[in-house]
Amino acid sequence: MTKKLGFIGIGRMGAPMARRLIAAGYSVTVFDPSADAIAELVKAGAQAASNPAEVSAAAEIVLLSLPTPEIVKDAALGANGLTTSAGLRIVIDLSTTGPRGAKVLAEGLAAHGVGAVDCPVSGGVAGAASGKLSLMAACAPELFAEVEPILLNFGKITHVGNEPGQAQLIKVINNLMSVTALAIASEGLVLAQKAGIDPAMLMQVVNTGSGRSNASEDKIPKYVLTRSFDFGFALGLSAKDVRLCLDEAEALGVPMIVGSAARQLLTVAKGQLGADGDLTALIKPIEGWAGVEVGDGFGSKA
CATH class of the missing domain: 3.40.50.720 (NAD(P)-binding Rossmann-like Domain)
Structure with a gap:
């Protein structure tokens, strides 16, 4: 070697x-x-x-x-x-x-x-x-x-x-699943905040139940609830990965309904925060629409 x-x-x-x-x-x-x-x-x-x-x-x-x-x-x-x-x-x-x-x-x-x-x-x-x-x-x-x-x-x-391309397809499927988990968890956090439920407590419960994911166990506690938004992966790169996955799905004739919705949210977040914005800031457009801000503390309002 x-x-x-x-x-x-x-x-x-x-x-x-x-x-x-x-x-x-x-x-x-x-x-x-x-x-x-x-x-x-x-x-x-x-x-x-x-x-x-x-x-x-x-x-x-x-x-x-x-x-x-x-x-x-x-x-x-x-x-x-x-x-x-x-x-x-x-x-x-x-x-x-x-x-x-x-x-x-x-x-x-x-x-x-x-x-x-x-x-x-x-x-x-x-x-x-x-x-x-x-x-x-x-x-x-x-x-x-x-x-x-x-x-x-x-x-x-x-x-x-x-065959070259097989690993790439697995990777972009993985990334689409990952960002989709972050997107739905972000929506759940904002809903809890709006309803008067402590979002940190929501994540504790989710992480002992069937809704847990890498987003709920890692990204949200470390980068969203702390409001640091410094996970280190850019919205623009995530949008690129999702596009690559959906392009391949379209070429193969596979509908990606949920994936397409995640892509829409990524597009909005990238438009508002810039391509260099952190992926974990994906929650910010949802917060803006709902008129609340999710944080480590409970009950803060935007």
Whole structure:
């Protein structure tokens, strides 16, 4: 197994994952549009590159953690992209790009004799830092056998299929289910507040019953009831993930009635709070419509 890796995308998720690889003894060459992000990783022991081509010139296996399918495609296949340097063998895409994006990437890489590992992750920034992410990988079995030791540094991994796009579909379904749980829990909180019921007590009861979810057990107590709204995942990125899921559902002829409603609420929240607004602030438009504000304390009014 090569000990020389490349990593492109040193953001909130990419930075802690790259740090874990450095700590595991890999030599990691990094690139990101942010010079400050690169500088922080260099301090941790990484080598800096000025573009993706320099990354692939230094490493046979390159990992990507980027925000959109378009940016992933450009980093891999564009001018000064990964495929413009010789020696690249495998690209592991940790981004959420949707099934179609994964297939486009795999086909483009295959034309250059490079293998693609479709490997989105779930678990947020905290999971990336602690090595407790959930990873799903779709690729040929021989590719999976080679990259599994690398990916185990990030958390638990499941080989979900051999075809690029299969892992992406699972990831966007997961993200749609997650945001839908947050949306309905947010509506429930506002309803309780309006009716004079302590929203914190509501969550305590829900979490001992059948309505519990990651939203009720984690996101709401930590980021909504405290009014910190700093979970660390942007409304714009969540809207992108939901769009990718619903686009695939439409292509396959599968109705997504509840998912479409969640998308509408995301669209409203993004319009009011901006694409960089925190996902857990999804409750704010609902509060505005109802004329109440849910907080850690009880009975506050907007």
